[in-house]
Amino acid sequence: MKYKVIKKQNSGNSCVVCGVNNELGLKTSFYELENGELVAICDTKDWHQSYPGRVHGGMSAALLDETIGRAISINDETIWGVTVSLDIKYKKPVPTDATIKIIGRITSENRKLFEGSGEIILPSGEIAVTATGKYMKMPVEKITDGELTSEEWKHVEDKEKLEYIEI
Numbered sequence: 777m778k779y780k781v782i783k784k785q786n787s788g789n790s791c792v793v794c795g796v797n798n799e800l801g802l803k804t805s806f807y808e809l810e811n812g813e814l815v816a817i818c819d820t821k822d823w824h825q826s827y828p829g830r831v832h833g834g835m836s837a838a839l840l841d842e843t844i845g846r847a848i849s850i851n852d853e854t855i856w857g858v859t860v861s862l863d864i865k866y867k868k869p870v871p872t873d874a875t876i877k878i879i880g881r882i883t884s885e886n887r888k889l890f891e892g893s894g895e896i897i898l899p900s901g902e903i904a905v906t907a908t909g910k911y912m913k914m915p916v917e918k919i920t921d922g923e924l925t926s927e928e929w930k931h932v933e934d935k936e937k938l939e940y941i942e943i
């Protein structure tokens with residue numbers, strides 16, 4: 777199904793998942809969709825492998841962790857959190873040299889914690905990895921020991937603006 781993109785989220789600078797200047801990172805972009813979910817898109821590379829041709833399970837976990845964690849800011853971009861638990865199920869191999877999508881959503885929230893779920897979708901449309909995560913809300917200044925600078929957290933325009941994303 778095709779979903780309208782409401783907003784592209786900011787990118788980090790050095791983050792292994794979203795850092796635009798981390799040459800070995802996944803350089804993932806995050807888009808808020810009209811259905812209230814967040815979708816991440818990235819190209820897996822040879823250097824993200826565990827076994828040849830297969831993305832490392834830790835990279836898949838990092839992608840799901842960040843996608844679920846970022847979904848909380850769809851409704852309030854002042855909320856940040858740190859992961860307190862993450863449960864991953866690996867159902868199919870994720871290939872290197874492929875464009876994959878990661879979906880994340882929030883399933884519950886209270887004053888202190890939020891929880892969410894997500895999945896990695898292969899180019900074929902199959903679900904390869906699923907996750908549920910729990911996060912503790914925390915001010916970003918406390919997480920990073922200071923403010924995020926405009927270099928560390930910024931809007932990066934796509935070469936071609938994405939209007940819709942097929943999931």
Ligand SMILES: CCCCCCCC(=O)SCCNC(=O)CCNC(=O)[C@H](O)C(C)(C)COP(=O)(O)OP(=O)(O)OC[C@H]1O[C@@H](n2cnc3c(N)ncnc32)[C@H](O)[C@@H]1OP(=O)(O)O
Nearest residue numbers: 841842843844845846856857858859860861888889910912
């Ligand atoms: C851009 C945004 C996307 C982000 C996605 C990526 C996020 C990350 O990768 S973050 C990195 C990985 N995670 C971390 O580094 C977190 C490391 N852990 C910590 O810093 C600490 O354990 C921290 C801050 C979560 C809790 O520390 P602290 O406050 O001392 O814990 P503690 O005093 O034991 O607990 C405080 C409260 O939280 C509750 N709590 C703590 N852990 C949990 C848990 N896993 N589940 C439920 N409740 C919990 C406690 O029960 C307690 O509740 P109450 O106040 O009612 O008694």
